[in-house]
Each structure stands twice: as structure tokens, then as C-alpha cells.
Amino acid sequence: MRANEITEILDRPISRELLARDITRLGYVAKDGTPRNVPIAFTWNGSEIVMCTTKNAPKLPALRENPMVALTIDTEVHPPKILLIRGRAELDVVDGIPDEYLHMNGSYEMTPEQRIEWEAEVRSLYDGMVRIVVTPTWAKLIDFETTLPSAVEELIRQRAERERA
DSSP states (O other), X not given: OOHHHHHHHHTSHHHHHHHTSSEXXXXXXXXXXXXXXXXXXXXXXXXXXXXXXXXXXXXXXXXXXXXXXXXXXXXSSSSOOEEEEEEEEEEEEEESOOHHHHHTTTTSOOOHHHHHHHHHXXXXXXXXXXXXXXXXXXXXXXXXXXXXXXXXXXXXXXXXXXXHO
16 A cells, blocks of 8 residues: 555544544464454554553564554444554653653543542553554555445445346
């Protein structure tokens, strides 16, 4: 997929709404060769998906061995809106707490007091984190109004051919 095609998809209003959410599902291949799909907080910085995790997270050795990932960001309403992204995970070990981590929980309902307590707990627990940075190499938006899963699009084409025959 060309960069301008990815940009066009990610710049759509629905994509921008989805990229403003807090949780994505990160799909990757574990060290034992089996698939994993884990929910993880993220932020979109305009060109990359940034996720943060503990330095001892089980996913890190797997991502070092096979950095190819798939992300799903979606809604919980009907019809669902789904943004699918593929890319390569780059791992960046950092001292302290990355700013992205402190800001990626923006839509969770926390009172100001709860946020202060949460941040104090985070700062006391982690001496560092790993930023998982994914630059999209492929993207698809499915909104079930203007875009559909490719298999459904194929079924619609087949039905139209049958009806013309």
C-alpha cells in the first residue's frame, strides 16, 4: 500500500475519531509461534501509533523476534466502525514514564483526584518503560456505510452478477 493511500484513509473523519480513542488491540506472533491479541492503551501522534508497556512485558521478546503487528481500533455500537492497521513495531526503551503514557488515558472517567493518585502510583511503580511505535504500512477503514470488509464486498459483486444473469 502506498503512503498516500494510507494517509488518505487515516485522514478520514471516522478514522480520526477512532485514532482519538484510548484502546487498540495489538496482534502479534508470540515466541511459541501462536497468535496473540492484547488490548493496550495507545496514542496517535499524527504519523505513528505509540503504545507503552513494562520493560518485562512478555510481548517484548516476541516483538523483537518478529516486529510485524496488526492493530484494531473499533467501536462498541452497531454498525461498528473499525480501523485496521498493519505495521512494524519499533521498540524504544526509555527511563521514567513517557509523556505519551501519561496522556493516553484521556477518555477514561477519572476525577482530577483519581488522576493525581493514578499518576503517583505509575511513577512509583515504573523506573522505565518501553515505547512500542508503529508506523502504518497498511490501513483499512470499515464503517459498513461507505466501506465494507473485502469478503462482503466480494459477495455483493457476486450477487450483482447473479442478478444480471
